[in-house]
Amino acid sequence: MKPASFFRFALPCALALSSLVLPGTAAAQAYPAKPVRIMVGASPGGGTDILARVLAEKFGRDMKQSFIVENRPGASNTIAAEITARAEPDGLTLLLATNTGQAIAPHLLKLKFDPIKDLQPIGMVAVMPNVLVVSSASPYNNVKDLLAMMQAKPGDAKYGSSGLGSTQHIGGEAFNLATGTKAIHVPYKGSSQAHIDIIGGQVDMMFDTTSSAMAQIKGGKLRALAVSAPKRTPELPNVATLAEQGINGADVTTWYGLFVTRGTPPAVVARLSEQLLSTLQSPEVQTRIKSLGGEIELMSVEQFAKLNQGDFERYGKLVKAANIKAE
Structure with a gap:
């Protein structure tokens, strides 16, 4: 091939290759070009919602785009997960x-999506211990009092x-097994709704996440009897x-991941x-998460994906061992 012929052949090939590479790179550089939804599988005011709004504010400031929290409570967080799984794969x-929707609920509910195959892990946001709470007006001042009743x-x-299959649900069943007692499970569409009935005396207790319960504890509406961590x-x-x-044997924690x-x-x-x-290393975000009783653990995409898979398998075994059924 003569030199001139070679360049006439090579230039179109180089342009063709660049057209394959540049759009993805350009899309990442321009991302996000439109407002982004952050789906939350719980009601406003709960721990997941609070953390989502913390992320939305910081992401929005840093990325100069609107990040909008959209609450779709119910079905153990899986309604929001299904919407995300079926969305356009454009990052918007x-x-x-939480490990409720990702690792527990799939073993209890018949889902129309696969939480492992249809959702791409980004990273861990926070880990929260669960805390056993009762109404501040109740006569129970410690676990011994509660167990006596x-x-x-x-x-x-x-x-x-x-909700069914939540870490709060698992925490309650673990407590039943560990103490040889039997408290009846009452599921709600989010922690904030459950708080109303606990404060009102319709429900005795809850193994809630610190992120959800902390405001009510500090506000004097709920009394913390124990940390299940x-x-x-x-x-x-x-x-x-x-x-x-x-x-012993009743510890349950809740993780939140993007x-x-x-x-x-x-x-x-x-x-x-x-x-x-970057967001999780921000002092203001760290202070906010710690005020909720949470711990931050920085993870790469690969590390978080491994944790997600491991919890899916671990909780599947636990659900089977405790004979937890869809109600």
Whole structure:
């Protein structure tokens, strides 16, 4: 081939290759060109909603675009997850999920999507211990008082949760197993609705996340009896763990993580991961999460994907062992 012929052949090929590479790169650089939804599977005011709004504010400021929190409560957080799974893979629909929807509910509900295959992990946002709470007007000042009532009136006690298969639900069943008692599960569409009935005396207790319950605890409406985690939370230093009060094997924590529709361009996934890591290192965000009793654990996309898969398998075994059924 003569040199002139070679260049006439090579130039169109180079342009063709560049057309394959540049759009993805350009899309990532321009992302997000439109407002972004952050889907939340719980009601306004709950822990997931609070964290989503913290992220939306910081993401919006840094990325100079609107990030809008959209609440779609119900079905153990899976309604919001399905909307995200079925969205266009353009990075404009995000999901702030918990291990409730990602790792527990799929073993209890017949879903029309696969939370592992249809949702792309971005990263961990926070880990929250669950805390056993009762109404501040109740006569229970510690776990011993509560257990005395449960043992005197078997089957009378009721515990609330943010929904079937939530970590609050799992926490209640773990407590039943560990203490040999039987409190009846009462599911709600989010923690804030459950709080109303606990404060009103219709439900006795709840194993809620610190992120959801902290405002009511600090406001004097709910009383914290125990932290269901290996160690006390700094935000509730005087509240003993379940283990410190003689109850072992009932610890349950809740993690919150960011996901996007599977098939979203890798460059956009990387951009979201970068923004999340930057956000979580912001002093203002760290202060906000810690005030909710949460702990921040920075993870790469790959690390979070591994955790997500591992919890899916672990909770599947737990649901089977505890014989938890869809109600």
